[in-house]
Amino acid sequence: MTKQGSTMKLTTVSILAGFAFLMQYLNFPLPMFPPFLKVDFSELPALVAGLMFGPLAGVLVEFLKNLLHYLFSGSDTGIPIGQLANFVAGSIFVVTTVLITRKLQGIKGLVTGLTVATILMAVIMSIANYWVILPAYAFLIHWEVVGPAKTSLVLYGIGPFNLVKGVLTALLFIPLYQRLKGRIHLPKIS
Amino acid sequence: MSPLSAPVLGQYVPGDSILHRLDPRTKIVVIFVYMLIVFLANNGITYGLLIVTTSVGVFLSGVPILMILRGLKPVFILIAFTACLHLFFTKGGEVLFSMGPITIEEKGVMQAGWISLRFMLLVVTGMLLTLTTSSIDLTDGMERLLTPLRRVGVPAHELALMMSISLRFIPTLWEETNKIMKAQQARGADFESGSIFKRLKSFIPVLIPLFVSAFRRAEELALAMEARGYRGGQGRTRLRKLTFTGNDSIAFILLFLLVIGLIGLRSQ
Numbered sequence: 246m247t248k249q250g251s252t253m254k255l256t257t258v259s260i261l262a263g264f265a266f267l268m269q270y271l272n273f274p275l276p277m278f279p280p281f282l283k284v285d286f287s288e289l290p291a292l293v294a295g296l297m298f299g300p301l302a303g304v305l306v307e308f309l310k311n312l313l314h315y316l317f318s319g320s321d322t323g324i325p326i327g328q329l330a331n332f333v334a335g336s337i338f339v340v341t342t343v344l345i346t347r348k349l350q351g352i353k354g355l356v357t358g359l360t361v362a363t364i365l366m367a368v369i370m371s372i373a374n375y376w377v378i379l380p381a382y383a384f385l386i387h388w389e390v391v392g393p394a395k396t397s398l399v400l401y402g403i404g405p406f407n408l409v410k411g412v413l414t415a416l417l418f419i420p421l422y423q424r425l426k427g428r429i430h431l432p433k434i435s
Numbered sequence: 436m437s438p439l440s441a442p443v444l445g446q447y448v449p450g451d452s453i454l455h456r457l458d459p460r461t462k463i464v465v466i467f468v469y470m471l472i473v474f475l476a477n478n479g480i481t482y483g484l485l486i487v488t489t490s491v492g493v494f495l496s497g498v499p500i501l502m503i504l505r506g507l508k509p510v511f512i513l514i515a516f517t518a519c520l521h522l523f524f525t526k527g528g529e530v531l532f533s534m535g536p537i538t539i540e541e542k543g544v545m546q547a548g549w550i551s552l553r554f555m556l557l558v559v560t561g562m563l564l565t566l567t568t569s570s571i572d573l574t575d576g577m578e579r580l581l582t583p584l585r586r587v588g589v590p591a592h593e594l595a596l597m598m599s600i601s602l603r604f605i606p607t608l609w610e611e612t613n614k615i616m617k618a619q620q621a622r623g624a625d626f627e628s629g630s631i632f633k634r635l636k637s638f639i640p641v642l643i644p645l646f647v648s649a650f651r652r653a654e655e656l657a658l659a660m661e662a663r664g665y666r667g668g669q670g671r672t673r674l675r676k677l678t679f680t681g682n683d684s685i686a687f688i689l690l691f692l693l694v695i696g697l698i699g700l701r702s703q
Contacts, residue, residue: 257657263600264608
């Protein structure tokens with residue numbers, strides 16, 4: 246790509262990150278889940294960026310979104326554990342979807358990608374929560390969640406939550422993609 | 436999801452206090468280190484030291500105390516929850532209060548107090564950074580701090596520029612979201628009722644024009660930047676330059692002394 250392409254990429258990713266920040270701001274808790282697990286659709290702009298410019302652009306959107314969120318909405322604990330978790334989850338979701346969609350062309354690829362990404366995100370986030378994120382919170386509040394309580398929080402809370410979040414995002418993204426296809430796959434400027 | 440209230444972007448309070456005038460790089464580093472050393476405190480003297488330094492910081496910032504307290508509000512639930520957890524379930528020491536199976540013991544009270552204090556210290560210090568530093572200074576400071584990492588491939592200039600662009604466009608996108616939602620509502624769209632799937636579906640006609648407009652804005656901005664000769668960070672000149680002053684050195688010396696003091700005074 247020429248210089249023009251790269252400035253375009255820079256501005257597009259930035260504006261999509263701002264968009265993602267807004268979407269994250271409009272979060273809502275799901276019924277039946279603990280209140281710190283909130284659904285938002287901020288993965289949509291990241292998916293668009295990823296499909297336009299490659300997986301790294303998607304990760305960049307996730308990174309900027311969480312950085313902005315930490316700096317300007319503040320963290321509940323002063324330490325960005327929630328933002329880090331969101332960054333990891335979002336990046337896994339976007340990178341998986343983009344890679345699979347690029348391999349298997351067309352809508353079939355996208356659906357496969359979103360499905361695999363949702364499952365992968367739920368599995369990895371469950372593991373990460375069990376071994377890293379919950380212990381980090383525990384260190385912060387000096388209170389260890391252990392044994393069956395921890396297992397059930399991961400099994401009935403974090404795992405299903407990420408599945409639901411992935412499915413909802415996918416349900417919104419598929420029709421969105423079909424309408425925006427023409428813009429997302431612009432002929433490369435060379 | 437609606438009615439929509441505008442997102443609060445930072446809480447910068449313009450002013451001319453010592454904290455406002457410190458170099459943003461100094462503030463970022465000092466506050467980052469400060470948030471780490473809060474975890475060193477584990478007894479009365481060390482927590483006392485941190486309370487004094489944080490209070491002095493708040494005082495020097497010239498930010499009204501009420502604003503700080505308002506910032507603590509969202510954390511309050513978490514603090515209260517943690518405090519209760521420790522109050523009722525951490526055991527040890529003298530029994531201070533007992534009623535049936537519930538007992539409150541000395542160690543629980545202490546833990547509840549320390550943890551609440553730690554939370555408040557972390558949140559207040561974090562707030563001091565964003566209260567006294569404008570977003571331009573903040574991104575500038577981060578860019579300069581990251582510049583040494585260029586050699587390992589961190590695109591410091593691009594990241595800072597992207598952050599500024601995102602910040603600049605959040606209010607614009609927000610306005611647009613509201614406008615499009617109202618336009619669709621005028622055409623009979625309903626975002627409030629129906630099952631979750633129906634509601635999701637009603638958001639698609641809002642998201643599509645939003646994305647299209649985001650693409651258009653990005654294109655126009657790229658064109659405008661290039662028309663003015665933007666070609667990456669190499670050799671770019673700046674309108675505002677950051678300079679260290681005596682106050683910055685003092686801040687670093689004080690931080691160093693505080694770290695030594697905390698390590699010396701904490702109980703092993």
